[in-house]
Amino acid sequence: MRAFYLVLLLWLAGCQSTPADERPDTLVDLATVQSGPQVQAEALDGAIRQQPDNAGLLARRAGLRLAAGQPRATLPDIEAALKIDDEDGELWFLQARAYRAMGRLSEALVAARRAADNGYEAADLPLLEGETHLAARQYPAALASLDRTLRLDPDQPAALFYKGLALAATQDTTQALGFLQTALARDPREPEILHQLAALLNAYRVPEEAAAYAAQGLRLDSTSGALHYDYGRQLELLGQVDSARYYYRRALALDTTQYRADYRLALAASAHGQRPASVIAHLRRALRQNPRLPQARAILAEALEAQHRLPEALRQYRMLVLENPSNQHWTYKVWKVGEVVRASLPDSLRPAVRYYARPAAPLRPRPAVAPLPPR
Numbered sequence: 001m002r003a004f005y006l007v008l009l010l011w012l013a014g015c016q017s018t019p020a021d022e023r024p025d026t027l028v029d030l031a032t033v034q035s036g037p038q039v040q041a042e043a044l045d046g047a048i049r050q051q052p053d054n055a056g057l058l059a060r061r062a063g064l065r066l067a068a069g070q071p072r073a074t075l076p077d078i079e080a081a082l083k084i085d086d087e088d089g090e091l092w093f094l095q096a097r098a099y100r101a102m103g104r105l106s107e108a109l110v111a112a113r114r115a116a117d118n119g120y121e122a123a124d125l126p127l128l129e130g131e132t133h134l135a136a137r138q139y140p141a142a143l144a145s146l147d148r149t150l151r152l153d154p155d156q157p158a159a160l161f162y163k164g165l166a167l168a169a170t171q172d173t174t175q176a177l178g179f180l181q182t183a184l185a186r187d188p189r190e191p192e193i194l195h196q197l198a199a200l201l202n203a204y205r206v207p208e209e210a211a212a213y214a215a216q217g218l219r220l221d222s223t224s225g226a227l228h229y230d231y232g233r234q235l236e237l238l239g240q241v242d243s244a245r246y247y248y249r250r251a252l253a254l255d256t257t258q259y260r261a262d263y264r265l266a267l268a269a270s271a272h273g274q275r276p277a278s279v280i281a282h283l284r285r286a287l288r289q290n291p292r293l294p295q296a297r298a299i300l301a302e303a304l305e306a307q308h309r310l311p312e313a314l315r316q317y318r319m320l321v322l323e324n325p326s327n328q329h330w331t332y333k334v335w336k337v338g339e340v341v342r343a344s345l346p347d348s349l350r351p352a353v354r355y356y357a358r359p360a361a362p363l364r365p366r367p368a369v370a371p372l373p374p375r
């Protein structure tokens with residue numbers, strides 16, 4: 001037994017004497033390794049506590065937090081840095097980017113202007129201004145900023161793309177298609193450009209060309225709800241309604257904000273004058289996104305009435321009357337459904353009958369009577 005322990009001790013000693021470069025590496029659990037902009041930003045906390053007046057460190061942490069998708073957290077650092085040096089154009093540009101990421105469009109434009117006033121001249125400044133103007137639907141200003149970007153960088157795919165969108169919004173379809181196609185040539189693997197091309201061609205009833213762009217986009221991004229809708233829409237325009245419905249449902253499964261898919265499914269379900277219950281959920285979602293969809297509220301009101309959900313139908317009919325005050329059909333529907341709803345209430349909750357009388361005709365001035373001639 002003692003001989004066994006002696007051999008064991010000699011073996012262990014031999015293991016310890018193995019050179020370091022010959023020992024097997026210890027595997028690190030990658031799940032415990034942290035990296036990325038957020039971790040890098042937190043690593044600057046100690047340095048900033050020691051140097052709170054270092055504008056460069058504050059700007060660095062703000063940029064990392066913005067890259068980590070935390071624009072609101074960047075503002076205190078940017079404001080602190082600007083108090084130290086308010087003539088740094090890059091700081092103002094960083095603030096403009098943060099405001100844009102938060103959807104504060106007017107403040108983003110003010111900060112971008114301050115960046116330009118303080119010497120920031122890179123092409124990404126007018127690009128940011130152009131995209132912000134586009135988001136605010138200020139199309140002439142967007143086009144002016146994007147033109148400045150393209151003068152600085154003629155091959156900038158984002159500027160070409162945004163200019164195409166701005167031209168499409170101003171109904172300049174031919175030029176819009178040209179800029180979007182040029183943007184695609186510069187960045188052929190960007191699904192968003194393919195989506196916008198397909199959507200524009202579908203809107204102008206060119207489904208064959210739209211199909212090619214939508215199919216190419218789906219090969220690049222099979223999880224895009226927008227591209228599934230585009231492909232379904234071109235199928236519907238070509239008369240393949242059943243196939244289109246499949247793609248609309250797929251679009252909604254991937255992205256519930258694709259309200260046009262809801263709208264198209266509801267229109268297809270009610271195409272023959274039927275008002276099935278299935279259209280109600282589709283139209284409710286669609287109208288939350290766009291209250292002005294043609295026929296959507298009327299179909300929803302009639303579907304609710306057909307399903308005997310009369311109080312809900314009455315609310316929709318009243319909204320139709322507000323939108324179409326001269327439409328006698330919707331006014332009649334409000335009266336008719338309202339009477340049924342009122343009659344179904346218990347006596348203690350039943351409101352008094354409301355009578356709708358025509359407004360009195362304006363009084364006409366009496367004609368002047370000539371005085372009698374003297375005798």
